[in-house]
Amino acid sequence: MTQQLIGAIEAGGTKFVLALAQADGTVLAETRIATRTPAECFPEIAAFYQQASVAHGTVAAFGVASFGPIDIDPASPAYGTFTTTPKPGWAGARFHDVLGQFGAPIVVDTDVNGAALGEWQSGAGQGCATLAYTTIGTGVGTGVVRNGKPLMGFSHYECGHILVPHDLELDPYEGFCPYHGDCLEGLAAGPAIEKRWGQSLSKLGSPPDKIELIAGYVAQLAANLVLLHMPDRLIFGGGVMKTPGLVEALRRATEAKLGGYIKAPQLDPGLERYIVTPGLGDEAGITGAIALGRAALSG
Numbered sequence: 641m642t643q644q645l646i647g648a649i650e651a652g653g654t655k656f657v658l659a660l661a662q663a664d665g666t667v668l669a670e671t672r673i674a675t676r677t678p679a680e681c682f683p684e685i686a687a688f689y690q691q692a693s694v695a696h697g698t699v700a701a702f703g704v705a706s707f708g709p710i711d712i713d714p715a716s717p718a719y720g721t722f723t724t725t726p727k728p729g730w731a732g733a734r735f736h737d738v739l740g741q742f743g744a745p746i747v748v749d750t751d752v753n754g755a756a757l758g759e760w761q762s763g764a765g766q767g768c769a770t771l772a773y774t775t776i777g778t779g780v781g782t783g784v785v786r787n788g789k790p791l792m793g794f795s796h797y798e799c800g801h802i803l804v805p806h807d808l809e810l811d812p813y814e815g816f817c818p819y820h821g822d823c824l825e826g827l828a829a830g831p832a833i834e835k836r837w838g839q840s841l842s843k844l845g846s847p848p849d850k851i852e853l854i855a856g857y858v859a860q861l862a863a864n865l866v867l868l869h870m871p872d873r874l875i876f877g878g879g880v881m882k883t884p885g886l887v888e889a890l891r892r893a894t895e896a897k898l899g900g901y902i903k904a905p906q907l908d909p910g911l912e913r914y915i916v917t918p919g920l921g922d923e924a925g926i927t928g929a930i931a932l933g934r935a936a937l938s939g
């Protein structure tokens with residue numbers, strides 16, 4: 641039997657991954673385009689799905705996992721619209737403007753909610769009731785999935801902008817967040833590391849003191865995720881987390897901050913099973929976008 645086809649988009653800060661997949665996740669066509677303005681990207685997105693439809697069949701639903709901030713409330717008239725993003729041209733842009741012509745339902749969620757869903761479904765979060773997926777890359781963000789549904793409030797969570805203790809004697813760097821300066825993203829995202837020390841932690845040779853500093857900031861988020869959501873597992877991905885030694889330092893710092901307060905079988909001694917890296921690697925985002933599209937098929 642012919643499967644329904646899903647148009648899946650992973651919209652990242654540096655690149656878009658566009659895929660046409662079967663509902664079972666089999667990818668039939670895929671391409672990558674550089675993230676520029678909507679005026680440049682949207683025609684390329686439309687052309688890809690027009691060509692892919694001719695080759696493989698009509699798109700039955702779209703799933704979009706996107707950078708933000710973006711309106712992800714399906715009940716909102718502005719659903720799928722970028723809000724306050726400083727990325728040139730994107731504030732006010734709407735995915736429906738480019739995908740609406742295909743006449744298929746569209747589900748839009750954040751990149752981290754998409755990745756959390758992908759990891760829950762077929763990666764390192766399988767079997768978890770509650771799962772938190774965090775990226776530490778060019779930005780910082782967390783998606784939380786509960787029984788396969790991404791959680792939100794009146795908008796998506798903004799875990800990257802939590803405020804963290806900042807010892808200015810130990811770390812005089814003021815942070816780069818245009819809104820808060822030294823919030824978590826302002827201190828620990830890739831750009832903060834490069835502005836502070838001139839290059840990435842990996843290129844610096846993973847110096848232990850610098851690893852400890854960044855791990856300490858990220859551990860504030862990890863400990864707070866435990867306290868706020870009690871997830872069954874924490875997944876940490878993104879370019880910064882690929883630094884050798886960082887995930888180990890994060891486990892130690894998180895365990896120290898929790899101070900033995902939470903006793904649960906999920907929190908194994910050393911947190912080696914609790915804090916893990918993505919099982920799908922860099923495929924988590926597009927896998928999640930396909931899962932979002934599948935939700936549109938059924939809903």
Ligand code: ZN
Binds near residue numbers: 801818819824825826
């Ligand atoms: Zn901030």
